[in-house]
Amino acid sequence: MRDIYLLGIDGGTESIRVGLFDPTGRPVAIASEPYPLFHPRPGWAEQQPEDWWAALASATRRALATGNVPADAIAGISLDCTSCTVVAADREGHPLRPAILWMDVRAAEQARRIAATQDPALKYCGFATVSAEWLPCKALWLKEHEPETYSRAERICEYTDWLVHRLTGEWTASINTASIRAFYDRKQGGWPRMLYDAVGLDDLLEKLPPRVLDMGVVVGSLRREAAAELGLRPGIPVAEGGADAFVAMIGLGVLEPGRMALITGSSHLLLGQVDRPFYGPGFFGAYTDAVLPGQYTIEAGQTSTGSVVKWYREQFAASLAEQAACTGTSTYEALDAQAAAIPPGAEGLIVLEYWQGNRTPYVDPHARGAIWGMSLKHTAAHIYRAIIEGICYGTEHILRVFHNYGYQPQELVVCGGPTRSRLWLQIHADVSGLPLSIPRVTDAALLGSAMLAAVGAGVHPNIGIAAREMVAISERIEPDLARYDLYRFFVDKYITTYERLKDLMHEMTAHIAALPTA
Numbered sequence: 435m436r437d438i439y440l441l442g443i444d445g446g447t448e449s450i451r452v453g454l455f456d457p458t459g460r461p462v463a464i465a466s467e468p469y470p471l472f473h474p475r476p477g478w479a480e481q482q483p484e485d486w487w488a489a490l491a492s493a494t495r496r497a498l499a500t501g502n503v504p505a506d507a508i509a510g511i512s513l514d515c516t517s518c519t520v521v522a523a524d525r526e527g528h529p530l531r532p533a534i535l536w537m538d539v540r541a542a543e544q545a546r547r548i549a550a551t552q553d554p555a556l557k558y559c560g561f562a563t564v565s566a567e568w569l570p571c572k573a574l575w576l577k578e579h580e581p582e583t584y585s586r587a588e589r590i591c592e593y594t595d596w597l598v599h600r601l602t603g604e605w606t607a608s609i610n611t612a613s614i615r616a617f618y619d620r621k622q623g624g625w626p627r628m629l630y631d632a633v634g635l636d637d638l639l640e641k642l643p644p645r646v647l648d649m650g651v652v653v654g655s656l657r658r659e660a661a662a663e664l665g666l667r668p669g670i671p672v673a674e675g676g677a678d679a680f681v682a683m684i685g686l687g688v689l690e691p692g693r694m695a696l697i698t699g700s701s702h703l704l705l706g707q708v709d710r711p712f713y714g715p716g717f718f719g720a721y722t723d724a725v726l727p728g729q730y731t732i733e734a735g736q737t738s739t740g741s742v743v744k745w746y747r748e749q750f751a752a753s754l755a756e757q758a759a760c761t762g763t764s765t766y767e768a769l770d771a772q773a774a775a776i777p778p779g780a781e782g783l784i785v786l787e788y789w790q791g792n793r794t795p796y797v798d799p800h801a802r803g804a805i806w807g808m809s810l811k812h813t814a815a816h817i818y819r820a821i822i823e824g825i826c827y828g829t830e831h832i833l834r835v836f837h838n839y840g841y842q843p844q845e846l847v848v849c850g851g852p853t854r855s856r857l858w859l860q861i862h863a864d865v866s867g868l869p870l871s872i873p874r875v876t877d878a879a880l881l882g883s884a885m886l887a888a889v890g891a892g893v894h895p896n897i898g899i900a901a902r903e904m905v906a907i908s909e910r911i912e913p914d915l916a917r918y919d920l921y922r923f924f925v926d927k928y929i930t931t932y933e934r935l936k937d938l939m940h941e942m943t944a945h946i947a948a949l950p951t952a
Contacts, residue, residue, distance in 0.1 A: 438509040439501075440893065441666075442883030443490065444678060445515035445593055447471065447535070450486060452493040453880040454501045454508075457893050459904030461875060463501025467493040472532065477539045480532035483521055483596055487663075490597075495665040505666050510673060510891025511601065511656065512649075512883045515593035517611050517677035518567040522576060522587040527599045530583050534572050541571035548574070548633050555617040555626035560715035563797040568615045570630065573638050590641045594675050601672050602654035607643040610676030613721040614733070618646065620723050647674040648727055649681070650889035650897055673890025678879045679703050680725055685882030686847040686873055687905035689726060689898055694843035696862070696870075697878070698850030700744075701793075702736040702825070704832055708841055716795035716835040726897060732841065734832040738789040739825045740851055742803070745789065746821055750814060770857040773819035778864070778917050779924050780816045782807040785824030786931050788939075795835045796932065800943040804935055822858050823921075826865040827928040830921075833866055847871045847907075849878040864917040865925065874906040881905070 439462060444451040449468040455461055467489035472480045498505060518536035523529050534540070548571060549556065549564040556564065564571065569592065577584040589595075592611045599605050612618035617626045624646065630638050647653065652671045661668040675681060679697050683705050688695040694706040711720045711730045720730035747755070747765050754772075755765040784807050791799040805817065836842070848870050852858040863870045875881045885900040894900035 437507055438893065439503055439507050440884040440887040440891065441494070441497075441508050441511045441670075442880045442885075442887060443511070443513035443597070443675075444880045444883060445486060445490075445513065445597060446678065447516055447537070450489045450493055451880060452490070452497040453877065453884060454497050454503055455881060455884040455904070457888060457903065459875060459881060459884070459906065461877070461881070462503060463497045464877070464880065465493040465497035465500060467496075471535070475540075479535035479538040481519070481535060483523075483529045483533050483593075486593070486597065487600055491663045491665075498665060508666055508670055509893055510671050510887035512673040512886035512890060513594060513597055513675035514678045514681035514879050514883045515597060515675070517592060517594075517679075518565075518569060518572070518615050519593040520569050520572045521589075521591055521593065521596040522583055523589045523591070523596060524586065525588040527589070527596065529596075530587055531580065533593065533596075534576075536567050538572070539566040541575040542566040544574040544578070544633075545571040548629070551629060551632045553626065553629035553632060555619065555622075555629045557713040558613075558617060558721060559718055559797075560713060562715050569611075570616055570633075570635060570638070573641075574633055574635055577634065587641055589643065590638065591643055594677070595643050598653055598672065598674070601656055601660050603657050604645075604654040605643040606645045606647050606653050606674060608674050608676045609646050609648050610680050610724050612646050613724040614677060614680065614718075614731070616642075620646075622722075648723065649674050649676045649684070649725065650886045652890045671890045673886045675883060675886055676725075679705060680731070681882035681886065682849060682878035683707075683725055683731075683882070684885055684897060684901065685875065685878030685880070685905065686849060687901040688847050689901055690729075691841075692843060693845050693847055695878075696829070696846045696848045698740060698848060698852045700739070700741040702739040702829060704734045704829065706732050706836075706841065706843055708732055712839050712841075714839060717832070718794070732836065734794040734835070736787065736825065736828045736832070737791050737793045738787050738803070739828075742787050742789050742821055742825070746818060750817075766855065769815075769818050770855055772815035773822065774857050776816050776819045778823075778861075778920055780820035780823060781811060782809070783812060783816055783820035784924065784927055784931055785817075785820045786928065786935075787821065787824045787828055788932075792932070794832055798936075800940050801932065801936065802939050802943060804931060804939075806931065822861055823865070823924070824928065826858075826861050827921075827925045829862065830865045830925050831929055833868075843868065845869050845871055847873065849873065849876045859911050860914075863911050863913040865921045867913050867915065867918040869913060870911040871907045872909040872911070874908040
C-alpha cells in the first residue's frame, strides 16, 4: 500500500504555510510564502486575496518538492486562517476590494452601536464590549462607507470561506468562525437575525455563505483549475477548516473539559472545551459547537505577552545581545540565565503587561502597562523576570475568572515561542499550580488543519480519533507547589494594580490621544 499524506494550510497575517503530515501526525515538509500587508490609514490593515492564492500555490509546490511527496499521495486538504479577515466578493469569488484584516479597527463606531443593542446574541461577549475586529462590525462599516461595494457583493465572508471557495467552487462558512466572531448559535436558530436587523444588516444574511458546516466535514473536491495551479491532482477531498487558534486547539488535542490550550506568541490565548454553556463578563463564549458538536468553547486572552518580552530585548538588552553572539547563544537564553538567579516575586516588583491594553478579563483597550515596587536593589534581570512573571500573573488572573464560573482545568497544553524557554514554562506552571504539557509538534495550527484533512479524507473517522493518533505529548512540566503558594500574594497585588490605576491610565491614554501629532 502506498504512503498517503495530509495537507494542512495555515493562512496567517504575514504568510501562508503549507504542511504535509503522515497519518500519525509526523511532519514531512513545511513551506512558507509571504505576502504583503497594507496600512492605507492609521488603524487600517488590508491584503489582496489574490496574493494569498499566489502564495499558496508557491508554498504547496515547494512543500511537495521538499518532502519528495508525489502529488497523487495527498489524501486530503484542510485549512485554518486568521479570523475576522473579511472579503467582499462577487458570485464567482472575485474580490471587489482588498480584504479587511483581523487587526483593522476602522469599525469601532459600528462595534459600539452593535454592543449598544444588548441583543441576547451578545451573550458570547458578556454583553460588554464588541470588538471592532469582528465580521458584523466590518460588514456594517462597508455598508455605510462603501455602499456600492456592499451592494455589489454577492458574498461577504471570512478568509477561510474565500479560500475554501477557491479550492472547491463551493460557498460555505465554518461553524467555528461563524460562532466565535459572528454570534452564530445553532441551538438558537443559527445567525442572529434580530441583532443584524437592529443595526441595519438585515440583508447580510443573503450575502453570507449559505451553508454552515462543522470543521472536518467535506465541503467538496479540489477543482481541476485549482489543482493545476497548486501542483496537485484534482478531486482531493477538501474539509471545512476554521480560525487559526481554534484549529490549533485540535492540533494540541484539547478536545474535552479538563484541559486548556495556552497558545503563546506575541500574545497569549487560552481556549477550553466545556460540556455546559455559561456566559458572563471577563471572557468570550461559551460558543456553541464551535470546535466539536455538542460541546461549548470558552476563550480568553492577553494582548501583549511575547511582544513585551521582545520590546524589552530590543530596547534594553543590546549589550547582552553582543555578548550572547560571541558565545553562540541567543539573547533570550542569556536573559533567562540572569533572570533564573532572581528569586520568585522579583524581590517585590510587579509588572502589569497591558502595553497594548487588556483583552480579558477587562476588555479595556485604554489600559496601559505599569511597573512598580522599584528600589535601588533591583537590576535589569529583576525587571526581565518581573515581566515574565507579570505575563504569568495575567494568565492566572484569567484562570481565576474561569474558576468563578466553575471551570477548573487540570492541565495546560502549550504551544508557541515560550515553549523554548524553560524558565518561562516553569514560572507559568508555578504561578498557576497546573502542569504544562508540550506536544511533539508545536506547530499546532498546521497539524490541526492536517487532522481535519485526515477526517475529511476518511483516514481517521472523527476528530477525537485523529487527535489520539496524531497528537503526542513530548514533555510535561510539573508545578512547584511551594512556589505556587508564594506566588499567590504577588498575583493578588497584580490584580489590585489595575483596580488602583485604572482611572489614571484612562486619563493618560485620553490625554496622549488628544495631543497633536508630530
